[in-house]
Amino acid sequence: MTMQDPKETEAELVAAVTGAETLEALEQVRVAAIGRKGRVTDLMKSLGAMTPDERRTAGPLLNGLKDRISTAIDTRRAELEEAALEARLQEEHIDLTLPTRPEMVGSVHPVSQVTEEIIAIFADMGFTLAEGPDIEDDFHNFTALNMPPEHPARQMHDTFYLSGEQDGTRKLLRTHTSTVQIRAMMSQPPPHRIIVPGRTYRSDSDITHTPMFHQVEGLVIDRTTHMGHLKGCLIEFVRAFFDVDDLPYRFRPSYFPFTEPSAEMDIGCARSDGELRIGAGDEWLEILGCGMVNPRVLENCGIDPNEYQGFAFGMGIDRIAMLKYGIPDLRAFFDSDLRWLRHYGFSALDVPTLAGGLAR
Numbered sequence: 001m002t003m004q005d006p007k008e009t010e011a012e013l014v015a016a017v018t019g020a021e022t023l024e025a026l027e028q029v030r031v032a033a034i035g036r037k038g039r040v041t042d043l044m045k046s047l048g049a050m051t052p053d054e055r056r057t058a059g060p061l062l063n064g065l066k067d068r069i070s071t072a073i074d075t076r077r078a079e080l081e082e083a084a085l086e087a088r089l090q091e092e093h094i095d096l097t098l099p100t101r102p103e104m105v106g107s108v109h110p111v112s113q114v115t116e117e118i119i120a121i122f123a124d125m126g127f128t129l130a131e132g133p134d135i136e137d138d139f140h141n142f143t144a145l146n147m148p149p150e151h152p153a154r155q156m157h158d159t160f161y162l163s164g165e166q167d168g169t170r171k172l173l174r175t176h177t178s179t180v181q182i183r184a185m186m187s188q189p190p191p192h193r194i195i196v197p198g199r200t201y202r203s204d205s206d207i208t209h210t211p212m213f214h215q216v217e218g219l220v221i222d223r224t225t226h227m228g229h230l231k232g233c234l235i236e237f238v239r240a241f242f243d244v245d246d247l248p249y250r251f252r253p254s255y256f257p258f259t260e261p262s263a264e265m266d267i268g269c270a271r272s273d274g275e276l277r278i279g280a281g282d283e284w285l286e287i288l289g290c291g292m293v294n295p296r297v298l299e300n301c302g303i304d305p306n307e308y309q310g311f312a313f314g315m316g317i318d319r320i321a322m323l324k325y326g327i328p329d330l331r332a333f334f335d336s337d338l339r340w341l342r343h344y345g346f347s348a349l350d351v352p353t354l355a356g357g358l359a360r
């Protein structure tokens with residue numbers, strides 16, 4: 001049987017491999033050389049028709065040829081892949097030093113702005129900022145707050161539970177920022193004077209509820225703080241926040257498992273022609289829940305209720321942002337609609353301070 005000189009075949013194939021300019025071209029060369037019907041494969045098949053003597057010399061020759069062609073293909077493939085990556089990096093290069101386009105300047109979301117405003121007011125009263133995790137456990141969200149398993153108040157929370165852990169416990173998305181009361185009291189001895197803004201979650205969705213919303217929690221614990229301080233602090237807050245000096249308010253008795261006594265605070269407003277005005281009027285708007293920290297909560301955190309006492313409050317940030325800036329639909333807060341953001345957003349340079357002003 002006559003066959004082409006393997007040396008010539010090798011030279012031709014290597015030339016084809018190194019000459020392949022793209023990965024696709026290289027693949028064609030590979031199939032034509034060592035694919036199922038490739039030239040090298042054909043040569044290998046011809047071994048079967050040879051005499052044992054012929055095979056003894058041709059076998060190693062052809063195997064060596066096949067190995068060298070495979071290696072050449074792999075080398076070329078690596079080169080081409082590297083070149084392709086390099087080209088892509090060049091093409092997708094972003095010049096971070098380019099100036100911003102004026103029409104593309106972002107704005108501060110009302111929730112961020114209002115959070116900063118709230119922090120500025122309470123910081124001025126001597127509160128420090130605290131935080132806690134969004135993913136919580138049953139203890140911090142309920143049990144420590146005097147809501148043991150089966151407590152009816154748990155049902156009002158429409159809790160999102162995460163799938164169960166190995167030990168049978170389930171984590172949850174915190175339903176209120178009151179969790180951070182517990183974290184603060186368990187991590188440091190009193191006194192405490194903290195303000196805690198953050199995300200909260202409840203399985204609820206309509207024009208005034210979104211599954212994720214924002215709350216701010218306040219907590220004061222020391223030896224002497226009483227209900228009068230609670231009222232004074234919150235009255236001062238609403239008047240500064242809404243910038244109405246004689247803003248009418250009232251405290252209505254209420255119930256929370258973690259405070260005793262508990263109250264809800266309303267502020268005065270007037271509604272005319274579908275317009276809502278915060279201030280003197282004949283209507284009330286509920287804006288927060290509050291109360292003296294329940295002695296049982298103090299005990300749950302290892303604090304002696306005969307020595308320490310204080311108050312806590314919790315307020316919906318989104319809601320008071322809507323009231324202050326006349327934003328009608330809560331759901332629009334989380335739609336990421338650029339037109340809405342441009343309309344209701346704040347300048348990034350407009351940092352709220354008590355001296356510089358809280359509003360635009």
Ligand code: PHE
Pocket residue numbers: 175176177178217256259289290291312313314315
């Ligand atoms: N955690 C309560 C709620 O989400 C609000 C609250 C906080 C009430 C602190 C009293 C004291 O409704």
